[in-house]
Amino acid sequence: MPALVLQNVRKTYPSGDSEIVALDRANLEVPDDQILALVGPSGSGKTTLLSIAGGLLSATEGHVVVGGHHITEYSAKQLTAFRRAEVGFVFQTVNLVPFLTARENVMVAAELAGGAPEKAARARADQLLEELGLAHRAENLPAQLSGGERQRVAIGRALMNEPKLILVDEPTSALDTTLGNQVMALIVGEVKARRTAAIIVTHDTRMTHYADRTVEITDGILAA
Numbered sequence: 001m002p003a004l005v006l007q008n009v010r011k012t013y014p015s016g017d018s019e020i021v022a023l024d025r026a027n028l029e030v031p032d033d034q035i036l037a038l039v040g041p042s043g044s045g046k047t048t049l050l051s052i053a054g055g056l057l058s059a060t061e062g063h064v065v066v067g068g069h070h071i072t073e074y075s076a077k078q079l080t081a082f083r084r085a086e087v088g089f090v091f092q093t094v095n096l097v098p099f100l101t102a103r104e105n106v107m108v109a110a111e112l113a114g115g116a117p118e119k120a121a122r123a124r125a126d127q128l129l130e131e132l133g134l135a136h137r138a139e140n141l142p143a144q145l146s147g148g149e150r151q152r153v154a155i156g157r158a159l160m161n162e163p164k165l166i167l168v169d170e171p172t173s174a175l176d177t178t179l180g181n182q183v184m185a186l187i188v189g190e191v192k193a194r195r196t197a198a199i200i201v202t203h204d205t206r207m208t209h210y211a212d213r214t215v216e217i218t219d220g221i222l223a224a
């Protein structure tokens, strides 16, 4: 079963009297172990596509199926449960909870999904932090971490529930190029090790060699 299927997906945003077409007739299938790089200029619809794939935004038209879940038919409540359990997000702007430690920020994903007992969640969070080179920072608050460290905590949180689909919006402004590349390489390594599907937005064409497939998007249209 594919990790993601988009069928004729269209997304418009209202803009005064008219509308902005952010995504048009998008058709895409991502197999369950594929890393797909999504590249395109600023404003081309990359974040919109990721948000629709992860059930954060609803499509104006078309069908979205994630790991067999027909999310276009889901209620708001079903969507929330779906997102928490099935998808891992790493956003452009890292949004960690400021008053929780690195470990707690990773564990929160499991709590929200209503799953693992605390002891198991803690062990898994520590294992992820170790893999991400953050074992020594587990007790620190986000404000005490560097930009790259915060990004890695966010990756840990995204991987916490072993989602079938990981959606990564490249850190553009938050990180310099070198660090941005390191973080992307880290994500790709983690995703490959888990044989999970991922869509990774990147501006950097040097990053695309990590991906199994690259799809370009221009003005809301995916290249065939």
Ligand SMILES: Nc1ncnc2c1ncn2[C@@H]1O[C@H](COP(=O)(O)OP(=O)(O)OP(=O)(O)O)[C@@H](O)[C@H]1O
Pocket: 013, 014, 015, 020, 021, 022, 040, 041, 042, 043, 044, 045, 046, 047, 048, 049
């Ligand atoms: N909430 C919104 N309301 C109105 N227009 C929006 C909204 N979000 C995005 N847009 C518009 O939709 C288009 C696609 O935006 P999107 O954020 O998907 O682009 P992007 O490819 O992620 O760009 P970037 O590389 O700069 O992050 C743009 O024209 C943008 O201005």
Ligand SMILES: [Mg+2]
Pocket: 046, 047, 048, 092, 169
């Ligand atoms: Mg974007």
